[in-house]
Amino acid sequence: MQKDKRTSLTYRMFLSLMKSSLKGISQVILIENAVSGFIILMAITIYSYHLGVITLSSAIIGTLIGKLGGANENCVNSGLYGYNSVLTGIALTLFLTGPSQWIIALVGAALAAIFSAAMVHFMRNTGIPILTFPFIILTWFMLLVSYRLKAFQLSPGLVPQDLLHWNLNIAGKVNWLEGSFKGIGQIFFLDSTISGMLLFIAVFWAGWKYGLFAILGNAFALLISYGLGGEHSLIIMGLYGYNAILTCIAISMVFKEEHNRLAPISGVIAACLTVPLTAGVATWLLPYGLPALTMPFVLSTWLFLGARKVLPKL
Incomplete structure (x- = not known):
């Protein structure tokens, strides 16, 4: 009986995490909807399987940081700690190359969630949303790092x-x-x-x-x-x-x-x-x-x- 309760609790926690993560994907387009997030994930995966994996992984990472970090539960469940992570993970995957590409992209996704939390604090009194500003600044700096650190290899397209x-x-x-x-x-x-x-x-x-x-x-x-x-x-x-x-x-x-x-x-x-x-x-x-x-x-x-x-x- 105790084992069944633990299994049920774990299952509910997993479903909650996935739902919040899918909402994090949809929040990129300013929408809070898990079904919309799933459709978006499918659109990305059809374009590129690897990009789909990065998208979902980045959303989960951002959401987990929000949950484990003790952020406002409503904000986390709404996907507000996932969308900047999603965009950062996708951008770094596309604009960087080399053996460290995936690791950098996922670390970037984690940093985007932390940056988002900091920006929420700094802009709290303005009444202005942070939007995708954390993703933009973080991505620009991580791309510029490629000129100084060999582990960061810039895509030939940039x-x-x-x-x-x-x-x-x-x-x-x-x-x-x-x-x-x-x-x-x-x-x-x-x-x-x-x-x-x-x-x-x-x-x-x-x-x-x-x-x-x-x-x-x-x-x-x-x-x-x-x-x-x-x-x-x-x-x-x-x-x-x-x-x-x-x-x-x-x-x-x-x-x-x-x-x-x-x-x-x-x-x-x-x-x-x-x-x-x-x-x-x-x-x-x-x-x-x-x-x-x-x-x-x-x-x-x-x-x-x-x-x-x-x-x-x-």
């Missing part, structure tokens, strides 16, 4: 470039449908139309409004980036869309004040703002060979949420 010899290439046609699905895929670094479709399903599963604002953010980003003369190859790859999707969901849905009728309009404007922010951040980082990641999303969202402290109807 090459520093001289701005003096930079040429803007806007040749070629724009495949709007491909750009639409790859936009949401790039949130998880997925350059895949099929994975993008599954990600949209995951978002709509959490609620039709989430799906609507994801579509709106992506559509406006495509139009604005094309209208401003962005590189067509980058538009098709979705590199102007993913920050806009996150921003539109954040401002229009997740962090809006109750009865704020202007929130949808503010969300679309904030999403449009991510396009020049993406171009600016990407250019700023070009000499270092670093990706922009979700910094445009963080900057635009912080800007509008900060403004709402003074302009509450925005």
Whole structure:
């Protein structure tokens, strides 16, 4: 009888851990839904089996650190200690190479959870969410370490470039449908139309409004980036869309004040703002060979949420 109770308790703890971890995956898109998290995991695994393993492992690591560290139980169960770990684990797996790649990625996932806890403390009095800032800063620094420490081997795809010899290439046609699905895929670094479709399903599963604002953010980003003369190859790859999707969901849905009728309009404007922010951040980082990641999303969202402290109807 005692053994059966222990087995039942262990099983419940395992289910709780997995549910929180799946929510950690869905929280990357600002959604608290275990089913959506599972669909996202499937989208990533279809794109790359190894990336799927890293995603789930990173989510579990971040969640465990939150649980074992004694963080607020509701925050841990909501997946708020998993999403920065997930993004960090995926990014370091893709942008680093060599025999230590997996170890560095998983250690990075653990550090992301600790960094998240520290940022929650530092920003507690501001009323502004930390979003993906821990993932961004941690990933940038761990990639820069590769220039000084041999164990960190940078992927050949990340090459520093001289701005003096930079040429803007806007040749070629724009495949709007491909750009639409790859936009949401790039949130998880997925350059895949099929994975993008599954990600949209995951978002709509959490609620039709989430799906609507994801579509709106992506559509406006495509139009604005094309209208401003962005590189067509980058538009098709979705590199102007993913920050806009996150921003539109954040401002229009997740962090809006109750009865704020202007929130949808503010969300679309904030999403449009991510396009020049993406171009600016990407250019700023070009000499270092670093990706922009979700910094445009963080900057635009912080800007509008900060403004709402003074302009509450925005």
